[in-house]
Amino acid sequence: MKKVKANPKMPVAVWSEKEIMDGQIVDSLVVVLRSKGCFWSRKNGCLMCGYNNDCLSSVSSEDLVNQFELAIGQHTNQPYLKIYTSGSFFDPEEIDMVAQKRILEMAGQKAGQVLVESRPEFVTAENLQRATDLLKRLEVAIGLETANDDIRAKCINKGFLFSDYKRACDILKKNDASIRTYLLLKPPYLTEGESIADVKNSIERVSEISQTISINPVNVQRGTVVEGLWKRRYYRPPWLWSLVEVLRAPSKVRIVSAPSGGGSKRGIHNCGKCDKGILNAIREFSLRGEINIFNELDCDCREEWLDTLELDNFAGSTGDLARLMKPQ
Ligand code: SF4
Ligand SMILES: [Zn+2]
Incomplete structure (x- = not known):
């Protein structure tokens, strides 16, 4: 595929x-702006994150406003608007104050x-x-990834602690902003079973703080540590069965998931035969919150997933055993 040169005046995507919203299913407009990117990804970077592939160091303040004007031109009465930057909207080095203010003004209108x-x-x-002065209602999403500081440091290299997240949430609460927390399913160096347990434990802790929890299964992105492990068969993206398992976990708050790359070999996947049906069920669950939707799901590969949970523990390995055992 021919690579198209990124244009600093055009958003990455709009859909x-x-x-x-308020318990009702509504349309939302999603805007992905092309920014300079996350400062952390330039400095150190999370092990699974390839978002800087969508970024451009030459993007100016006017470019960002320009991109947003183009994107908002596609607004057709959606009451909900999501603005992604592949980094932090409030980082002034990424989106300077002038652009932040102009974008929020337009968004608020x-x-x-x-x-x-x-x-x-x-x-x-x-x-x-x-931000809250310019908007009717603000929701801020934070990629906590896990409530466990050790896992966040060693398996993700996130560069902040649970206490930092908690401090940010206190400020959000004081300002009447809603909190959406991202949790990561299957960071590297954890077995499938360890990751399920970690997400369940994180849901329990975070549901005291956050109004929405979004489970993000790892997908293998270009140029990341995870990609290096995956290519050498030391990493398998999570099973869809694992996501179903964590979505069924009891929670006081809304849990959603919109897996990117679901059903592909780089994304969360099962055997290939049942993936589409399970992804549809996850989409429905994320909108309606009805856990029964998972009751009907079944496939022969469920046994293989259960075996993987046992075998990983037995072998003490976080590699992709099925691929490692295959002759190359
Ligand atoms: S996952 Fe988030 S914090 Fe980590 S490098 Fe990517 S954009 Fe930055
Ligand atoms: Zn299957």
Whole structure:
């Protein structure tokens, strides 16, 4: 496939999708802006993150406003607006104050609820005050990934602690902003079973703090540590059965998941035969929250998944045993 040169004046992508707002299914407009990218990914970087592939160091403040003007031109009355930047919206090095203000002004005029993403260090009282003045309702998504500080440091290299997340959430709460927390299913160096247990434990801790929890299964992105492990057969993306298992976990708050690359070899997948049906069920569950939707699901590969959970533990391995045992 021929690589098209990224244009600093054009957003990465704009699309419409369903969301929940005030308990109702509504349309939301999703805008992915091409920014300079996440400072952490330039400095150190999370082991699974390839978002800097979508970024461009030459993007200026005017470019960002320009991109958003183009994107918002596609707004057709959606009450919910999600603005992604492949980094932190509130990081002034990524989206400077002038662009932040202009984008939020336009967003506030169009939508009833606006979601942006940020690392905890950029969630400050000043940033929040400025944003909530310009918007009717603000939701901030934070990629906590796990409630376990050891796993976040050693298996993800996230560069912040649970206490940093908690501090950011306190500020969000004080400013009446909603909190959406991302949890990561299957970081490297954990077995499938360990990852399921970690997400369940994280759901329990985070549901005290966050209004929505979004489970993000790892997909193997270009140029990442995870890709290196995957190519050498030391990593398998999670099974869809594992995601179903964690979505069924008891929670006081709404749990959703919109796996990227689901059903592909780089994304969360099962045997190939049942993937589409399970992904549809996950989509439905994320909108309606009805756990019964998973009751009907079955496939021969469920046994293989159960065997994997046992075998990983027995072998003490986090590699992709099925591929490692195959002659190359
Ligand atoms: S996962 Fe988030 S915090 Fe980590 S490098 Fe990527 S954009 Fe930055
Ligand atoms: Zn199957």
